[in-house]
Amino acid sequence: MIFDWFILPGDAAVEPVEYSYAYGYVVLSYLVAALSSFTAFHLLQRVIAASTRSATMVWLAAGAASMGCGTWSMHFLGMLAVQMPHVMRYDAFLTGLSVVLAIAASAVAFQFAREATTRVSRLVVAGTLLGLGIGAMHYTGMAAMRMDSLVRYHPSLFLASIGVAVALSTLALRLMLYGVHTTGGSRRLRQVGTAAIMGLAITLMHYTGMAATEFIPAVDHAPVEGIAINGQLMSFAIIVGCLTVFAAVSLAALVDRRMKAAGDALQNSGRVLRAIIDTASDGIVTIDAIGNVRTMNAGAERIFGYRAEEIVGRSIVPLISAFGGGDGSFDASGYLHDETDKIDVSHQATGHCKDGGTALLEFAVSKMNIGGQAMFTAIIRDVTKRQMAHDELARSAAKLRANQQHLTAIMNSVVEAVISIDEAGIIQSFNSAAERTFGYSVSEAVGQNVGILMPDPHREKHDGYIERFIDTGEATVIGKHREFVGRRRDGSEFPIEITVNWMDVGGSVMFVGVCRDITLRKQADAERASLEKELQQAQRMESLGTLAGGVAHEINTPVQYVSDNTRFLQTALADLGTVLQKYDRLAKESLTGETLAAAIADAKSSAEAADLDFLIEEIPTAIEQSLEGIDRISEIVRAIKEFSHPQSKDKTPTDINHAIATTITVSRNQWKYSAExxxxxxxxxxxxxxxxxxxxxxxxxxxxxxxxxxxxxxxxGRIVVTTRRHDSWAEIGVSDTGAGVAPENLRKVFDPFFTTKDPGKGTGQGLAISHNIIVTKHGGSIAIKSQPGEGTTVTIRLPLGDADKETAVA
Structure with missing residues (x-):
């Protein structure tokens, strides 16, 4: 019975058989355990790396057998290490069963390690099963021993050996996980260290079990049955077997690892190639010798709208009819015989999509041979959008050419010269008006520096103007109207009006100038200025003519004073002469003794006849009046002289208060009878x-x-003339209480020849000339306000000094 295996309390004390250990076998058993652990790592790596179920099972079986046999070999070497005083034999069946138990326990360990779980519960369960298996292997092997002794176990140590087996098995599994799944440059060293620790754990499990064992001498000394084993031969066989297994496993693992690496590399290459093919924007389709689609990438799916599984195995012809022959089937002969117009040549064809639409395709077919079978690869590109863009570009180009021709026609019909130059000053375009203006043909001008159209010194300076504008943005004529001097092909110079603007064309600066020959305008301006001068002179003469009567009247009055008083003085002086002659005679008579009474009477008579008292009283008055008349005439003459200031081209500082007063004096006869x-x-x-x-x-x-x-x-009525300073302006106001101007006529009062006066009272030029003088020549303004029946006020504003010019007409 099972209880006979144990030494129980109450059993008679029996002296056990003494035994010892051959420590060479002990060390050898440890080395076998460590070597089998290291071999297990190799096999476990193959189990984990296996890509198929069958490969996994093969490597799992090989690993379990290798580790189980190694563990059993360590146990058997441990048994051989026991030195007994009698012969030992072994039961073949139990010995074989112990091997099976070791292999089964190793299979549990490999399965757990393959799952690579780190959960404690799974680790404890697997460690328990492995420990129990190793314990069963150990004690089954002990039961297989046949000797002239009985094997008995101390219960406590027996249970302790099982506990140690479970604990050390759990530790060994954890070490196995660490050894297999560790990474980094020291992986091999860690695996060796882990294998050494696992070998120690397996060895400790065995010798802990041996510590629980006692050998009791047999009573009946019956013959010992079983297989006798030579320890040295057995140990040698075990060592050779372990080394052979290790070498075979290492070689198989190395071959499998390399094959796996090659397979993985091939798979990776295939995956990379597939990824490249599927990410290609072009469609890639492989076709067999009869025209059936074998593979198609994502690009082809996008082009045709079909999924690969809907097309693979079907003919390519419905998708691209250009692959078909006359009967609509695949034109195999055209591709199998490498015809130059079929293979490696780009074609365009119509593709038929799943949605019923069509696409313009560009494709090229290459031929390949796979396993002796002809295959074709078609690289397909949807060029529908590109063709549409090309067509649109062609239409745009045609439209651009038409627009260019239209623009050229317009530019050639423009009367002004239009010239474009680049940032180097080279002429790029030259219209017909430019040809007429400057005398150069288009072919002569285009490509030349624009300086050929300018006289010196502008010719030499022009390129510098362009460079300064490009560098700093400083513009001399850009965006402005400017009068300039042009130079014709014959060298003659002429006035032009030019406007230049710039534009950015593709990152380069271009300049466009519009030029107008203003020779005729300059001549017309000169003629107009001459006419205006004549008109102003005529108007001045008209004004002087108007003033002439008044001035004559103004001068006639003091002249009449002077004339009358002069005649009076002439008569008075004649009478005074007579009286003086009489008194002279009286004086002489008194000296000569003539009759004094008669002389006195004669003198008195002459004095009375001359009205001497009257003459004495009036002569001073007549002289005073004559002097006043002369002063009045001088004043009028001086006013006329100042009013008739000689014409000049340059402005001069003028006391306008005095100038206005002088004009009032000259015009007095025009207003004195009707206004104050x-x-x-x-x-x-x-x-x-x-x-x-x-x-x-x-x-x-x-x-x-x-x-x-x-x-x-x-x-x-009344006329009021005022002057005021308003900021930087001088304001002159002329107001009257006259009839006023109708609203409909206010806007026309400055128009030439417009007048509301009766015939003979004006030509309609006065206000027009006044406007030109104030606004154009002085940079001022003239405004008129009027209310019919109430009067009119005209306000003139003239700039003072360097004040800004302001032009306004109300």
Whole structure:
């Protein structure tokens, strides 16, 4: 019975058989255990690396057998290490069973390690099963021993050996996981160290079990049955077997590892190639010798709209009819015989998509031989959008050419010269007007520096202007109208008006200039200026003519004073001469003794006849009146002289208060009968830069207009002339209480030849000339406000000094 295996309390004390250990076998048993552990790592790596179930089972069986046999071999060497005083034999069946138990326990260890779990529960279960298996292997092997002794076990040590087996098995499994799954450059060294520790654990399990064993001498001394084993031969066989297994396993593992690496590399290459093929934007289709699709990539799926499984195995012809022959089947002969117009040549064809649509395809076919079978690879590209873009580009190009021709026609019909140059100053375009203007043909001008169209010194400086503009943005003529001098092909120079602008064309600066020959305009301007001068002179003469009667009347009155008083003095002096002659005679008579009474009577008679008292009283008055008349004439002459200031081209600082007063004096006869004229001058007003003669003309026109407007009312009116300083401007106001101007006529008062006066009272040039003088020549403004029946106010503004020019017409 099983209890006979144990030494129980109450059993009679029996002296056990003494035994010892051959430590060479002990060391050898440890080395076999360590070597079998290291071999297990190799086999476990193959188990984990196996890619198929069958390979996994083969390597799992090989690993379990190798580790089981190694563990058993360590146990058997441990048994051989026991030195008994009698012969030992072994039961063949139990010995074989112990080997099976060792292999089974190793299979449990390999299965656990293959799953690579780190859960404690799984580790404890697997360690328990492995420990129990190794314990069963050990004690089954002990039961297989046949000797002249009985094998008995101390229960406590027996249980302790099982516990040690379970604990050390759990530790060994954890070490196996660490050894197999460790990574890094020291992996092999770690595996060797782990194998050494596992070998020690297996050895400790065995010798812990041996510590629980006692050998009790047999009582009946019956013959010992079983197989007798030579320890040295057995140990040699075990060592050779272990080394052979290790070498075979290492070689098989090395071959498998390399085959696996090659297979993995091949698979990886295949995956990479497939990934490249599937990420290619082009469609890639392989076709067999009868035209059936064998593979198609994602690009082909996108082009045709089919999934690969819908097309593989079907003919390529429905997708691309160009692959078909006359009967609609695959044109095998055209591709199998490497015809130059079929193989490795780009074609265009229509592709038929799943949705019923079509696509314009560009494809090329290459031939390959796989296992003696002809195969074809078609690289397909959907060029529908590219063709559409090409067609659109062609249409755009045609439209651009038409637009270019249209633009050229327009540019050639423009009357102004239009010239474009690049940033180096080289002429790029030259229209027909430019040919007519400068005398160069297009072929002569294009490609030349634009300086050929300029006289010196502008020719030499022009390139510098361009460089400065490009570098700094500083522009001399860019975006501005400017008068310039052009140079014709024959070398003659002429005035031009030019406008230059720039543009960015593809990152390069281009300049476009529009030129106009203003020779005729300059001539017309000169003629117009001459006519305006003549017109102003005529208007001045008209004004002087208008003033002539008044000035004559103004001068006639003091002249009449002088004339009458002179005649009076002439008569008075004659009478005084007679009286003086009489008194002279009286004096002489008194000296000569003539009759004094008669002389006195004669002198008295002459004095009475001459009215001597009257002469004495009136002669001083007549002289005073004559002097006043002469002063009045001098004043009028001086005013006329100042009013008729000689024309000049340059402005001069002018006291406009004095100038206005002079004009009032000259025009007095025009307003004195119909209006009272008041002045309100700003005494702080400084001299104003102006053309004095033309300014006087404007004031005269306004005063005469005011006087005529008051005359039209038939009433005595008032004219007020004022001057003021307003910021940087001098303001002159002329107001009247005349008839006023109708609203519909206000906008026309400055138009030439427009007048509302009766015939003979004006030509309509006064205000037009006044506007030109104030606005154009002085940079000022003139505005008119009027209310019918209430009067009119005209305001003139002239800039003071360097004030900004302002032009406004109300």
């Amino acid at each position: 004229l008041k002045t309100d001058f700003d005494s702080s007003l400084t001299d104003v830069p102006c053309l004095p003669g033309e300014f006087n003309q404007v004031i005269l026109n306004l005063i005469i207009n005011a006087a005529h407007a008051i005359e039209d009312t038939g009433k005595q």
